[in-house]
Amino acid sequence: MNRSTRLFILRRKRRRWARSQSSGWQVTARVGGVALALTLLLLIGMATTAAAMVGGVYYYFARDLPDPSTIVAKQESFETVKIYDRTGKHLLYESIDPRPFRGDRTYVTLDQISPYLINATVALEDRSFWTNPGVNPRGIARAFLQNLQGGSVQGGSSITQQLAKKNFFTLEEQYARSYTRKIKEVILAIDLTRRYDKKQILEWYLNNNFYGNFSYGIESAAKIYFGKSAADLNLAEAAMLAALPQFPGLNPIQAPDDA
Numbered sequence: 001m002n003r004s005t006r007l008f009i010l011r012r013k014r015r016r017w018a019r020s021q022s023s024g025w026q027v028t029a030r031v032g033g034v035a036l037a038l039t040l041l042l043l044i045g046m047a048t049t050a051a052a053m054v055g056g057v058y059y060y061f062a063r064d065l066p067d068p069s070t071i072v073a074k075q076e077s078f079e080t081v082k083i084y085d086r087t088g089k090h091l092l093y094e095s096i097d098p099r100p101f102r103g104d105r106t107y108v109t110l111d112q113i114s115p116y117l118i119n120a121t122v123a124l125e126d127r128s129f130w131t132n133p134g135v136n137p138r139g140i141a142r143a144f145l146q147n148l149q150g151g152s153v154q155g156g157s158s159i160t161q162q163l164a165k166k167n168f169f170t171l172e173e174q175y176a177r178s179y180t181r182k183i184k185e186v187i188l189a190i191d192l193t194r195r196y197d198k199k200q201i202l203e204w205y206l207n208n209n210f211y212g213n214f215s216y217g218i219e220s221a222a223k224i225y226f227g228k229s230a231a232d233l234n235l236a237e238a239a240m241l242a243a244l245p246q247f248p249g250l251n252p253i254q255a256p257d258d259a
Helices: 003-062 068-076 115-125 137-150 159-168 171-175 179-195 198-208 218-226 235-242
Strands: 082-084 091-094
Touching: 068 159, 068 179, 068 198, 115 159, 115 198, 115 235, 159 179, 159 198, 179 198, 198 218, 218 235
Parallel strands: none
Antiparallel strands: 082 091
């Protein structure tokens, strides 16, 4: 066999090998493409199913919830009755209802509250308040893990959730440890955050808190415990008052040493 014949046979073998390799890669590519398409379809189906489930859960719990905008009207009836002289400057009498969950109430705007108190409250109650969507995901996750370990419904509520609980649930519902109420709190808190400015939400929160000793709202607490307006609270006074919504019995009158 001469040299030209051998070269011809070698070239033909190389072409056959190249064609076989090309067809193999094409088959592999087609199989890989089908697998990728099926995987994407599966992921899309799972996402659609999950979205439908979330939508169903949301509808189930949100269908009977009150309109969050009614919180505005609730603030109008917050204050106690005050009687002034004919000049309107001198307070002659103020009615303080001694019954539980009533008492001394005076509404103030956020710019009438000490920045120390504002910062202390956010630091203690909800560090991510200014940026979160109404709920604290880390707090909820931490509380959920504690619930799994201890078998009881723990806290984890954001400032907005606490505001929703106090304004939209009965006293029995507020004190009941219930996952259903927690879910409703979350829905209402997210809705409140969509509708209202964070400063407005914090203002409502600070005016609705119970600070012990028949004082509701930070203005009443500042006057009862320190004889001054909420705007004039110093750092130490603000730090002490910020803890009272969670521990109202540790106030300066009932527990001066602990306070």
